[in-house]
Amino acid sequence: MWFIVPPAPHGRPGRLRSAAVTDTVLLLRGTVVPVASPPIADGAVVVADGLVSYVGPASRAPRLSPDTTEVDVGGGxxxxxxxxxxxxxxxDGSPDFPGEVAGASPQHLALKAYANTARALRHGIxxxxxxxxPEHAAIAAGREIADGRLMGAEVAxxxxxxxxxxxHISYLGVEARGEEQxxxxxxxxLRHGAAGIKLVATGGVLTPGVAPDGAPFDESELAAxxxxxxxxxxxxAAHAIGSEGAKRALRAGATTIEHGSFLDREAIDLMxxxxxxxxxxxxxxxRILQNKEHIEDSAVRRAEEVYAANIxxxxxxxxxxxxxxAASDAGTPxxxxGSVAEEGALLVDDIGLSNETALQAVTSTAARCLHRPDLGHLSPGAMGHVVVTTGNPLDDIRALAHVRTVIAAGRPVRPLLG
Known part of the structure; x- marks a missing residue:
C-alpha cells in the first residue's frame, strides 16, 4: 500500500511515499544522468524507503544489507x-475530443483517467x-493513486x-465571467483538491467559432x-495561444503559459x-495535421495557422x-x-534545443510546472522515481522513447532486467 506525507503548513499536498517499499532497497549500476548534476559514466543510484538515498560513483556506493536488490543496467x-x-x-485520443468527454458519467471519466495514468507510467512518465x-475526474484518479488503491503516474x-x-474547452471546465465569479x-x-488552476486565456484549435488568438478575459478577471x-x-496554468491573452495572464500571475503560439517580444519579456x-x-x-482527413475541417485550418507560428x-x-x-497535451485527437518523449524529440528537431536541455524539459523543468522540487532529478532525498533507457538521451534524445525499466517510489513497474 501507499501513503501520503501530511500536508505542509502552507497547505500544499504531501509527497507520495510507499509504505510497501519501506524495507525495500534497490541499487542500480551503470551510466547515470542525474539531470541536476553532471553525468556519471560508472555510477550508481540507491533507492531506499521510496526515496533516492545515494547518487554517485559505483565505487563509493554505500554498503547495503544482503537483501538489497542490485541491478547492472549494462548499456542502459x-x-x-x-x-x-x-x-x-x-x-484517449479520439478524433472527436469533445464527444469523447461530453455526457460521460463521472465513474466512466474517473476510470478512464486512471487507465491513462497507468499507460503513462508504463512509458516512464x-x-x-x-x-x-469535468466532474473532477482527474482529481479523483490522482487521489486513488496517492492513497495506494491504484497504481499509476502521480497526478497534479x-x-x-x-x-x-x-x-474554449467548456466541456472540460466551468464557465465564469467577472472578478467575483x-x-x-x-x-x-481548490476545495475539491486541485493542485493548481487552469485559466483559458485565449481561444483554441478545437473549439469552433472561437478564434485561437482571441482574449476573452480582462486582466482583472484573470488576476482574481x-x-x-x-x-x-x-x-x-494559462492556456494562451495568442499574445494578448498570454500577456494578460502573465500580468495577472500565471506561472506557466501553455502552447504559446503567437508570443511577441513583450510577452517573452514578461515571461x-x-x-x-x-x-x-x-x-x-x-497529430492533428498527420490525421487531418479524420478531423473537422475548421480545426485542421486552425491547426495549420498555429503550427508554423508555434515553432x-x-x-x-x-x-x-x-x-x-515538454508536454504532450495527451487526450487530444x-x-x-505516454508520448511526452516524442515532444522532447520535437524540441530538439524543431526548436533547436540541445539534448541536455530537452531532457530537462521532460524532467526538472516540467517539475517546476508542478511545484515539485522533489521530482525530475536524481539526488539524495528526491522521490525514488527512476527510469532506465536503452540508450543515452544526452547522445540521442530519442532514447527517451525506449524505456526498459520504470521504478516508481522504489517499486518496479516494468521489469528490472526488461
Missing part, C-alpha cells in the same frame, strides 16, 4: 522519471499535470478549467482567480520578468532564456497518453 542509462506537464486524462477534466490536477461563457471558480477547484491560487501556494515557464505541446498539433514562438522564447517544459 539511468535517468529520473519523466514528467508530462500538460495532459487531459479523461480522453511518473507524474502528469492534468489541465482540464487543475480540476475543471476556468473558461469564458461559450469559450472567477475568484469563486478558483476557490471551488490567480490570486486565490497563488495565495494557497498553488500553480496557475522573463515573472519567471513563468513556457509549456510546449507541439506533438498535439502535429517561431517557442524558438524565440528559448533563445531568450525562457525555460521550456490521435494523441494517446
Amino acid at each position: 542509462t539511468i535517468i529520473p522519471g519523466l514528467i508530462d506537464a500538460h495532459v487531459h486524462l479523461v480522453a 511518473v507524474a502528469v499535470r492534468d489541465l482540464g477534466a 490536477a487543475a480540476g475543471r478549467a476556468i473558461t469564458a461563457p461559450g469559450g 472567477m475568484a469563486e471558480a478558483a476557490r471551488q477547484e 482567480a490567480a490570486a486565490v491560487a497563488r495565495a494557497a501556494g498553488r500553480w496557475v 522573463a520578468s515573472t519567471g513563468a515557464v513556457l509549456v510546449s505541446t507541439r506533438i498535439a498539433q502535429l 517561431e514562438s517557442v524558438r524565440d522564447a528559448a533563445r531568450a532564456g525562457i525555460p521550456v517544459a 490521435f494523441n494517446p497518453h
Whole structure:
C-alpha cells in the first residue's frame, strides 16, 4: 500500500511515499544522468524507503544489507522519471475530443483517467499535470493513486478549467465571467483538491467559432482567480495561444503559459520578468495535421495557422532564456497518453534545443510546472522515481522513447532486467 506525507503548513499536498517499499532497497549500476548534476559514466543510484538515498560513483556506493536488490543496467542509462506537464486524462485520443468527454458519467471519466495514468507510467512518465477534466475526474484518479488503491503516474490536477461563457474547452471546465465569479471558480477547484488552476486565456484549435488568438478575459478577471491560487501556494496554468491573452495572464500571475503560439517580444519579456515557464505541446498539433482527413475541417485550418507560428514562438522564447517544459497535451485527437518523449524529440528537431536541455524539459523543468522540487532529478532525498533507457538521451534524445525499466517510489513497474 501507499501513503501520503501530511500536508505542509502552507497547505500544499504531501509527497507520495510507499509504505510497501519501506524495507525495500534497490541499487542500480551503470551510466547515470542525474539531470541536476553532471553525468556519471560508472555510477550508481540507491533507492531506499521510496526515496533516492545515494547518487554517485559505483565505487563509493554505500554498503547495503544482503537483501538489497542490485541491478547492472549494462548499456542502459539511468535517468529520473519523466514528467508530462500538460495532459487531459479523461480522453484517449479520439478524433472527436469533445464527444469523447461530453455526457460521460463521472465513474466512466474517473476510470478512464486512471487507465491513462497507468499507460503513462508504463512509458516512464511518473507524474502528469492534468489541465482540464469535468466532474473532477482527474482529481479523483490522482487521489486513488496517492492513497495506494491504484497504481499509476502521480497526478497534479487543475480540476475543471476556468473558461469564458461559450469559450474554449467548456466541456472540460466551468464557465465564469467577472472578478467575483472567477475568484469563486478558483476557490471551488481548490476545495475539491486541485493542485493548481487552469485559466483559458485565449481561444483554441478545437473549439469552433472561437478564434485561437482571441482574449476573452480582462486582466482583472484573470488576476482574481490567480490570486486565490497563488495565495494557497498553488500553480496557475494559462492556456494562451495568442499574445494578448498570454500577456494578460502573465500580468495577472500565471506561472506557466501553455502552447504559446503567437508570443511577441513583450510577452517573452514578461515571461522573463515573472519567471513563468513556457509549456510546449507541439506533438498535439502535429497529430492533428498527420490525421487531418479524420478531423473537422475548421480545426485542421486552425491547426495549420498555429503550427508554423508555434515553432517561431517557442524558438524565440528559448533563445531568450525562457525555460521550456515538454508536454504532450495527451487526450487530444490521435494523441494517446505516454508520448511526452516524442515532444522532447520535437524540441530538439524543431526548436533547436540541445539534448541536455530537452531532457530537462521532460524532467526538472516540467517539475517546476508542478511545484515539485522533489521530482525530475536524481539526488539524495528526491522521490525514488527512476527510469532506465536503452540508450543515452544526452547522445540521442530519442532514447527517451525506449524505456526498459520504470521504478516508481522504489517499486518496479516494468521489469528490472526488461
